[in-house]
Structure formats: structure tokens, C-alpha cells
Amino acid sequence: MEYKRGVYLYTLPEGDMAPSVFDVPRSGREYPLGFHSTAPFNDVHFLVSQYVEEIWARAPQSGSGLLYATFVNNWIDANRGERDIDPALLFEPWPEPLDPTDKSNRLGMGLIHSKARGHALYPDKLSVAEVKHRIEHYWRPYHTRLAELIEERRQKFGIAFHLSCHCMGTIGPVTAHDHGLRRKDFCLSDRDGTTSSREFMEAIAEAMRKRGYSVTFNDPFKGAESIRLHGKPEAGVHSVQIEVIKELFMDEESFQKKPDFDKVQEDLAGVAADIAAYARSQAR
Template structure:
């Protein structure tokens, strides 16, 4: 089966002219290039299908390459392929053919309809009119998912080679969280798998930048970090990973997906964060603050 992105890149790596820091920024869910074949397969209109996007997150972090750190960003949308999942985390009800034991068909993410190929978008709206073929899944996973992760691993390996340490910032957005207790709902959620994927000093610094801007920050609840954070974050081997979730209400209309008047202000806060991370002496900082390796809670 020919790739849906045969005539355009499915993702891109934007490199700095000169690598100044061992920080890698990853925006896996901000893609908004919807292939015509995919749109013909969905029962949703062009706005509804976009409800799973981390819309404009790549633009919020777009200054990173200009400041000395690479940015990897998807052009394919999350509704089409989710690279923040295991490679073969698939829902058997979505396919004509039966799925063998080699596929992970029983994860909580699959049960929620949010596997590597999602069954639903936000608000539990089904995506597809009909069942898919396994050939379609292979085209997306072997043709896009694996190359995407190879590109991400290459960036982290280059950082390790140049600096002896690497920091992955996994960039996301989240729906506005409604207040559920006496504690105010957070604007930002930082996920380090409960202290296992990133040095505490790095998480503290990121929190300080956001709180200095007047934003409320939570850690690991309700987002502790997905597949990328969990898989690449190995502080004991010099690779730290931190997931950042930015509430969409801060910079956009969550219904129409239009940028709000506050977009530039939020982008400015993110730019200050990028500058702070790039300006760090990571080798000395994380060398004194390696978190103990322990099993991360889900």
C-alpha cells in the first residue's frame, strides 16, 4: 500500500545552525496535515476530526531551533497515528482481520479507543465509517511510526555524543481541567513518571519558569507521561525525559481551534523556558540530582 504521505513529509526535524545544548524538543501530536484518503474514511467533519490535536504546540516551541536545540514535529495528525503509544497497540474491533498475540490489544489506552491507531477522538466520537485492514496499519506504523522514533532516537544520541547527557522535552497540550477539589485546576502538568524519568532539579526549574509567569503547575496528575517519556527517560544512562502539558484554554478557543489573543503571551513564556533549558549546565546539574530508579505508577 502506498503511503498516504508519498508526496509530502509526514514529519520533520528542524535543526539549529549550531547545536548549543543537549535538549531535544518533540511535538508528536500537533500535526494538522490530513490525507485525503484518511478524510474519506472518517465519519467526522473537518473540525471534529481535529479535536484530538495538540493544536499549535509546535508553534509554541518553534523558537527552539533558533536558540540552539532541535525540534522534531509531526505533520500527520494524532487521529491518524499516535507515536506516543507502543508501536502495535491496536483495537481488534477496528480491523477486518483477527489480530494475533503479537499485538497489544488489552491496554487501558486501547480500551479507551486511543491506541496507536485511535478508534475515537475527543468526547468519544468514533473516527471511521468502516473497519480497517492490517495493511493500512502496517503502512502507518512501519512507514511513519518507526522512522519517527528513529529520528527521535538519533537526536538524543547526537546530544549524548556531544554533551554526555540528553534531555527530551515532550511537548503537549491538554483540554482545560475543571476544578474537582479545593485545589485550583492546573494550567500546566509536568509528567516525569513520578520522579523516574527526569532529574528533580530539571523538573523544579521548569515549574519555576511557569509559576513565575503566574501559571498553576501540577505534577503527574492527571498526566504522568506517555510512551515517549517512559521509553526514553533513562536518567541512570544520562537521558532525561519530561512531558509538558499546556492547557489549551490559555492560548486558543477549544471549540473552534482558533488562536486566542493570548497566544503570543503563552508563546513568550514557552520561549523563556526554552532559553532557560538551553542555558543550563546540564552535565553538572543532573549529575547531582539523579532520581532513584523505581517503578513508575501508571
């Protein structure tokens, strides 16, 4: 294993490396000493994609690498863009142009989260220096390492396959277009065909369906920064975001693992093995 304290944990592939790498950017549970929030902890922690690094923990057994961001996403969100910052969160103007998205403006869930289930995360605004520190010491080192891992595979095999792994609420929340509806087991996203080939999406879906899971494409999520930043199918890098409903493996309010946790982990080990086999079949 490779560990960068407070930033990431990388589990090397076992045996022959496949041209595939998994990343888990929003499941970290390490709260930096500088993190101070006035919001209730259960609301702060609710947005952590808990246990995702565990349900995919066996991916390296079939030859894929697994990169896991260990810092909590409420500190800085590795699945948001560097310029996705709400200016209202800052004491002073940002020195360069910002590009806040709807996630920042409406939900307070941009690069730096400002809200947690309706509660303000911070009693005061943040300084530019504080936000830059988080970018330079957490967000950037994580994505730099992910880019290196992807490029290592592209150079060796002529192609690379990147899976960004997340979990989602089982029922669409009030802020979503699928409010009140039960979601399918998995959502596969490629930003409407811009970060991956359709063939790769179908290969992942087939691996899930044959194990009894339901799958949607780009609904309710299109895919965010991790695949936008790294997915370049025209250059041989195919990136797909994978969302799994929490109901399959954890209680959404108590954060406790469900009795079927081990079965889900075993099933996803099989899915990861099928992905690695597909990736090898596409190598030059």
C-alpha cells in the same frame, strides 16, 4: 530545517547546540489522502494538540532542536506504543501479541484512534496491512529520528534532555479523574520518576512559575509513549512530558488563536532558554 514529507519537520538549533531536544508528536495537521472518517470534522480535529509546535517555535533560538510530527494523530498517534492496538478495530488477527491499554479499550485512543468525542472514526474495520503501513511509514520514522537526535546529544555532552510537548483541555473531561475541574496551566510528567531526574522537573517548573504560571507534577497525566520510549535517566537521558492548557492560547471549540498567543510564545521562548541553560550546566 530538515523535512521528511508527511512525517516530520526538524528545526535545527541556532548557535551552539545545547544537550536538549523538544518533540511535538500530536500536533500535526496534515491529513493523509488515505484518511477517510465518517465522524464530524470538529470532533475529529478536536483531539489534535493544535499550535503546540508554534508556541514552542522559538526553542531552537537558545540551542535546542525541535522535532514536529506533521501527520495528524488520528491517523496514527506517535504518543502511543506500537502494540497499543484494540483488536476490535481490525478485520483479522494481528500476527504478534498486542498490548492494548485503557486508552485503547475504554476511550478508543490507542495507537490507531477508533473514536472522536464519542463518534466512530471509521465505518469499517482496518486491515493489518493498513495499520502496519502507518507504523512503518509514519510512527517508526518519527521515533527513529527522535532517538537519533537524543543520542547525538548524549554522545556529545554525556547527557541529554528531552521535552515532549502537548496541550490539554482546560477543564477535566467526563472520562478523566479530574472531571469538571479547572486544571493548572502546565502539567509536567515523568511517569512517576522513571523517565527523568526530579531536579530537571523542578528546573522546568521554576522556569514556568517565575513567569506566573501554575504547575503540577504527574497530574492529571503521568506521561505516555514518547517519554516512556526515550527516557532513560540511568543512561543519561532525561525525558519529561509537558502539557499546557488550551485556554492560554486558543479557543477550544473554534480552534482560533487567542489575543495572548504571542505572549505565551514569548514566555515559552524564555522557558526553553532556561531549559537549555540548565542542560548545558549538566553537560560533561
